[in-house]
Amino acid sequence: MKQTDSAATGNLDRRQFLVSFIIATAAALSSRSFLAAAEPVDTSPASADWQSVLETMFPHDNVDRTLYGVPSDALVSAAEKDAGTRQLLEAGWQSLSQAAGGDWSSATGEARSRAIATIVGTPLFVLLRQTTVFTFYGNPKVWEVFGYEGDAWPFGGYLGKELVTVDWLPDPPAPAEGT
Amino acid sequence: MATTRFELNDDSVAVVIGSGAGGGVLASELCRLGKRVVCLEAGPSLTMADFRNDEFFSFQQLTWMDKRSASGSWPVARSSPGFPAYTSKAVGGTTNIWGALSFRIQPHELVARETYGEVAGADLVDWPVSSDELAPYWLQAEDRMGVTGTHGIPRLPVTNNYKVFDYGARRAGYARVANDRHAINSRSRDGRSHCYQLGFCGQGCKFGAKWSTLYTDIPMAEATGRFDLRPGCTALRIEHDGKGRVTGVLYAAADGTQHFQRAALVAVAGNAIETPRLLLNSASARFPQGLANGSGWVGRCYTKNLNASAWGLFEKPVHMNHGVTMGGSIYDESRYDPARGFVGGYLLQAVQVGIPFLAAVIKPDGWGREFTRFVEHYDHLSGIWMNGEDLPCVNNRVTLHPTEKDVHGLPIPNIHVDEHANDVAMREHFYGRAEAVLRAAGATDVMRGNPLPSSHNMGTCRMSAKPDGGVTNAFGQAHEIPNLFVSDGSLFPTSTAENPTQTIVALALRQAEYIVSTLG
Structure with a gap:
């Protein structure tokens, strides 16, 4: 089989892959005809705007802020490259800003959370969530902070190494026969 | 090994569609x-070296991604x-990604209609084969698959996740708790390595310790010199002659060219979604409802096991990812006990996933602190999975989509499920019991995981004693067509x-014996 290159393993230009992923996701969501025709806007949301949205959706105090920049940069790049994605994101940004009281950047954290609650399940929510899942929660730098080691092949697995590190519970009793 | 090739016009061969647990073994x-x-296998041929300990990469590499649709009230729709x-779409089928918990069915479950009685809204039946009849084949299967706790095969070592699970289970009052019944080598066996506890059972086992037909039955078949495996070949249609016997299979090769392989018999093992789809897509003037579907049962009574999960957050570290994906089981709730508010039972099973899957699928709409505090304490989490009996219902079914087509121009499958009240009650019971187990082990908080797309697809070509009650007899032989077989969980x-x-x-295994003894 010809192996598919994966962003997760860095074989392909990661950024290019992420942008394509976002565009494809946006296209699939738009084809579900959720997308209302958007009025043209003067300014498109910048990466910092999306970063602020993603930090509201997926707050982690102990993560380097720049790691949120990976998905937010990719969202902006995808919007620059693809009209359908831009339309979805611009319309979404408008509705989020409105739901937050008219201006996202000056809204309180509470108002921002309330605004996010209004988009749960919409194509915008799904696009933002999938982008974050893939590029943020799929990022080994994030795993490191949360205590997930990922690939166990390089060190040959946990057998005889750290298979049982839970020392705060007793060992299980010997199982009864036949269970 | 020299590749065996049979001619397309060789009508003495058996064509097996699919190379997973059913097709590969048959x-x-x-x-x-x-x-x-x-053997026609839609997916590619991979090796252990191709597998990677990377949930997202592996998902793209091994998953059946062909278009499907869903309808009905079930959460997955x-x-x-x-x-x-x-x-999975690869040589070895879903045995590439299975968690390898390997059980016999309890005797009373094989006579569900008799045991549970009439349940309104469900189409319960007894199996046309008894526990005693299946016992020798389960015994063979356990040996073939190397199931721990059988045939003197030692259990796997306890993992972090199992340790938490076992402790919580006993404190919550459960007695039948064990890290057993893994089709994973606890010591080297059958020419395959023992398990090194990579913790990526669902991404293809890189040591080959987990049983998968990819590196067991497929090479065994090849060694006989009588096996022609054709990866990348998608079965499109099964043809028949004027006497109503199947004559062969039209398939599309990886390069898109179409071929017709003649056959003495055809066995379909494409998983309980693709199997009925192929039979329905093979409708003809003589069989206008699809092959083997005169009784109208093809595609009906789709079941998938009820699944759900619960994740406990602990003050002390767990590191659930250190070791096998499925740690072990609590058996107590698999009993028949309608006093709980439902018939049928379920297993609770220790489970772990990595951060990518945890973030992606466990809570598909998860956001905010309620969600992120679980993810960011990943190394303090322990998971429990549910595997329960969902009831067969005649209108829960695989049908051909009225408009959507695949790359070959054939209708895609639609899966319709309206959950029975029994299913909902059982799942709620699980959530309560799983939370009790996790809290008994010290969890300070518990997150419920949503029901997920299932890997346990069943029921869509049910076996039946009488021809009007199902699609095949007790050996998987179509009631209507003697040289057509179904050989997967559809039965x-x-x-x-x-x-x-x-x-x-x-x-x-039983079907192979039957085919050779009855058809020669």
Whole structure:
């Protein structure tokens, strides 16, 4: 089989892959005809705007802020490259800003959370969530902070190494026969 | 090894469609017993070296991604409408990604209609094969698959996740708790390595310690010189002659060219979604409802085992990812006890996933602190999985989509499920019990995981004693067409509390013997 290159393993230009992923996701969501025709806007949301949205959706105090920049940069790049994605994101940004009281950047954290609650399940929510899942929660730098080691092949697995590190519970009793 | 090739016009071969637990085992048994077999496998041929300990990469590499749709009231139709089932597309089928818990079905579950009685809204039946009849084939399957706790095979070592699970289970009052019944080598066996506890059972086992037909039955079949494996070949249609016997299979090769392989018999093992789809897509003037579907049962009574999960957050570290994906089981709730508010039972199973899957699928709409505090304490989490018996209902079914077509121009499958009240009650019971177990072990908080697209697809070509009650007889032979067989989980008349793979293997072993003794 010809192996598919994966962003997760860095074989392909990661950024290019992420942008394509976002565009494809946006296209699939738009084809579900959720997308209302958007009025043209003067300014498109910048990466910092999306970063602020993603930090509201997926707050982690102990993560380097720049790691949120990976998905937010990719969202902006995808919007620059693809009209359908831009339309979805611009319309979404408008509705989020409105739901937050008219201006996202000056809204309180509470108002921002309330605004996010209004988009749960919409194509915008799904696009933002999938982008974050893939590029943020799929990022080994994030795993490191949360205590997930990922690939166990390089060190040959946990057998005889750290298979049982839970020392705060007793060992299980010997199982009864036949269970 | 020299590749065996049979001619397209060789009408003496058996064509087996699919190379997973059903098709792979049937093919290798038929070859061992002297038959010549062509195996059509839609997916590519991979090796252990191709697998990676990377959930997202592996998902793209191994998953059946062909378009499917979903409808009905079940949660998956809402959360995952374009991906209603999680199956694998590669040589070895879903045995590449299974968690390898391997059980016998309890005797009373094989007579569900008799035991549970009439349940309104469900189409419960007894299996046309008894526990005693299946016992010798389960025994063979356990040996073949190397199931721990059987045939003197030692259990796997305890993992972090199992340790938490076992402690919580006993404190919550459970007695039948064990890290057993893994089709994973606890010591080197059958030419395969023992398990090194990579913790990526669902991403293809890089040591080959987990049983998968990819590196067991497929090479066994090849060694006979009577096996012609054709990866990348998608079965499109089964043809028949004027006497109503099947004559062969039209398929599309990887390069898109179409071929017709003649056959003495055809066995379909494409998983309980693709199997009925192929039979329905093979409708003809003589069989206008699809092959083997005169009774109208093809595609009906789709079951998938009830699944759900619960994740406990602990003050002290767990590191659940250190070791096998499925740690072990609590058996107590698999009993028949309608006093709980439902018939049928379920297993609770220790489970772990990595951060990518945890973030992606466990809570598809998860956001905010309620969600992120679980993810950011990943190394303090422990998971419990549910595997329960969902009831067969005649209108829960695989049908051909009225408008959507695949790359070959054939209708895609739609899966419709309206959950029975019994299913909902059982799942709620699980959530309560799983939370009790996790809290008994010290969890300070518990997150419920959504029901996910299932890998345990069953029921859509049910076996039946009488021709009007199902699609095949007790050996998987179509009631209407003597040289057409079904050889996968589609055969299961009911879904049971146990994971299905070992019984799929047992039925395939039994079917191979039947084919050779009756058809020569």
